[in-house]
Amino acid sequence: MKHLISAGDLGRDDALLILDTAEELARVSERSIKKLPTLRGRTVVNLFFEDSTRTRISFEAAAKRLSADVINFSAKGSSVSKGESLKDTALTLEAMGADAVVIRHSASGAPHRLATWVRGSVVNAGDGTHEHPTQALLDAFSMRRRMGRLEGLKVAVVGDVLHSRVARSNVLLLSTLGAEVTLVAPPTLLPVAVENWPCQVSYDLDAVLPKSDVVMMLRVQLERQNAAFFPSAREYSRRYGLDRQRFAKLHDDAIVMHPGPMNRGMEISAEVADSPRSTIVEQVGNGVTVRMAVLYLLLGGAIGGEVK
Amino acid sequence: MSDAQNPPVSGGDPAQRNHSRAVLEAPDIHRALTRIAHEILERTKGAESVVLLGIPTRGATLARRIAERVAQFEGRKVPVGAVDITMYRDDLRLKPARPLGHTDLPPGGIDDKIVVLVDDVLFSGRTVRAALDALNDLGRPRAVQLATLVDRGHRELPIRADYVGKNLPTAKSEKVRVYLEETDGRDAVLLVKEVAR
Numbered sequence: 001m002k003h004l005i006s007a008g009d010l011g012r013d014d015a016l017l018i019l020d021t022a023e024e025l026a027r028v029s030e031r032s033i034k035k036l037p038t039l040r041g042r043t044v045v046n047l048f049f050e051d052s053t054r055t056r057i058s059f060e061a062a063a064k065r066l067s068a069d070v071i072n073f074s075a076k077g078s079s080v081s082k083g084e085s086l087k088d089t090a091l092t093l094e095a096m097g098a099d100a101v102v103i104r105h106s107a108s109g110a111p112h113r114l115a116t117w118v119r120g121s122v123v124n125a126g127d128g129t130h131e132h133p134t135q136a137l138l139d140a141f142s143m144r145r146r147m148g149r150l151e152g153l154k155v156a157v158v159g160d161v162l163h164s165r166v167a168r169s170n171v172l173l174l175s176t177l178g179a180e181v182t183l184v185a186p187p188t189l190l191p192v193a194v195e196n197w198p199c200q201v202s203y204d205l206d207a208v209l210p211k212s213d214v215v216m217m218l219r220v221q222l223e224r225q226n227a228a229f230f231p232s233a234r235e236y237s238r239r240y241g242l243d244r245q246r247f248a249k250l251h252d253d254a255i256v257m258h259p260g261p262m263n264r265g266m267e268i269s270a271e272v273a274d275s276p277r278s279t280i281v282e283q284v285g286n287g288v289t290v291r292m293a294v295l296y297l298l299l300g301g302a303i304g305g306e307v308k
Numbered sequence: 309m310s311d312a313q314n315p316p317v318s319g320g321d322p323a324q325r326n327h328s329r330a331v332l333e334a335p336d337i338h339r340a341l342t343r344i345a346h347e348i349l350e351r352t353k354g355a356e357s358v359v360l361l362g363i364p365t366r367g368a369t370l371a372r373r374i375a376e377r378v379a380q381f382e383g384r385k386v387p388v389g390a391v392d393i394t395m396y397r398d399d400l401r402l403k404p405a406r407p408l409g410h411t412d413l414p415p416g417g418i419d420d421k422i423v424v425l426v427d428d429v430l431f432s433g434r435t436v437r438a439a440l441d442a443l444n445d446l447g448r449p450r451a452v453q454l455a456t457l458v459d460r461g462h463r464e465l466p467i468r469a470d471y472v473g474k475n476l477p478t479a480k481s482e483k484v485r486v487y488l489e490e491t492d493g494r495d496a497v498l499l500v501k502e503v504a505r
Contacts, residue, residue, distance in 0.1 A: 017407060020407070020408075021407065021408050024392065024408040024409075024410065024411065025408070027411060031445070031446065033445045033446075035445070036395040036396075036445070037395070037396060037441070038395040038396075038400065296395075296405060297405045298405075299405075300395075300400055300405040300406075301400060301401065301403055301404040301405035301406065302401050302402060302403055302404060
């Protein structure tokens with residue numbers, strides 16, 4: 001594995017290796033010295049063209065815990081605002097000796113393109129409405145930790161699937177790992193050709209909830225919505241929001257997830273978000289662990305140009 | 309133990325089969341571990357603050373076996389654990405990333421304890437160097453000692469074992485393979501001559 005661009009590139013064995021590696025690394029976060037010397041001398045560049053709190057900090061913490069040098073780059077206040085192209089930015093990073101580039105970009109496919117320009121590894125930290133593979137990995141990791149398994153697990157992914165890179169990555173990864181995913185959304189918020197995805201589709205949240213082990217709520221991405229996809233926020237919330245009444249329909253061991261940031265009161269009520277069966281805060285902690293595993297597996301061994 | 313009479317063979321490679329020789333059989337391994345357990349008890353005056361930490365995979369198995377024997381002889385339960393050294397290796401960049409082993413510290417930790425590291429084969433000493441680095445991040449033991457089933461020589465670092473099951477003179481080109489009941493279904497130590505093909 002050289003790059004991590006799409007969750008669909010991961011075979012079952014690759015995905016399980018990442019999750020198992022993360023499981024061992026989780027203990028590092030529990031000890032007093034939360035640092036390993038493994039990536040000493042490697043350079044990881046965080047290249048963020050879109051706003052992000054948790055993903056950028058999470059990648060930064062992961063790289064630092066493995067002793068890599070981290071360079072943070074955000075498009076605001078950089079030469080990008082002077083009109084520099086992605087390719088020229090990439091070549092600059094290349095010249096500075098980046099071993100890995102973690103990229104977030106508003107254009108779907110940007111990481112894929114970047115991978116053809118740089119020698120180091122490219123990690124997709126979210127590209128447009130395409131994919132966010134490390135989010136899917138940390139979600140799978142959180143589910144496996146809470147539920148003890150992924151095989152046969154019934155997962156409902158609810159909300160703005162059309163604009164969600166998290167949904168696509170999760171569907172691809174979870175189906176590889178043997179979970180059964182059902183996408184739940186109003187017809188206007190489902191992508192074209194969703195019937196070809198390896199999952200079920202439903203418009204009716206109330207019918208899906210009682211059968212689900214995991215409910216993953218997606219943020220309604222108003223900033224990406226260029227048309228009226230639903231009549232009003234209130235109507236959306238009434239049909240597809242997870243409130244106390246709907247939460248009560250879940251079976252007692254089911255968990256609630258959200259990739260963050262949340263719109264409290266829109267897709268999820270505050271009461272549900274803060275309940276002990278919500279893994280939302282846990283997901284953030286697991287994010288660091290899973291990203292450590294990804295960086296270790298990409299950069300921890302011999303990489304391009306080194307002796308075999 | 310049933311197949312102790314017939315030296316186990318590794319894999320299906322005929323070239324290796326012809327040139328492998330059992331240097332320790334199951335009873336030899338048992339005696340060596342028993343002696344090491346006694347030596348640990350003697351040197352640490354009853355193993356009072358001893359923690360046994362095996363280096364995965366086979367070192368961890370050996371640490372558990374030594375702990376069983378100490379419990380048997382002295383009726384004292386010695387804390388046992390494992391310390392994975394993968395992330396501390398100095399040769400990580402020579403091979404693709406390796407899967408991690410399991411680190412498992414006993415509840416009491418290792419602060420102010422006498423840690424006995426246990427490994428199956430002592431060769432260059434680089435694994436032990438990595439283990440010492442790993443311990444450094446896990447706590448501050450009062451002392452660290454080293455037990456190994458086989459010491460095959462060819463050290464590349466100033467490291468020596470405190471407890472040795474068998475000193476085994478080897479050529480650098482030879483390989484030492486350790487098989488243990490728990491992981492490999494049989495107990496044996498083989499010396500394998502690599503044949504140029």
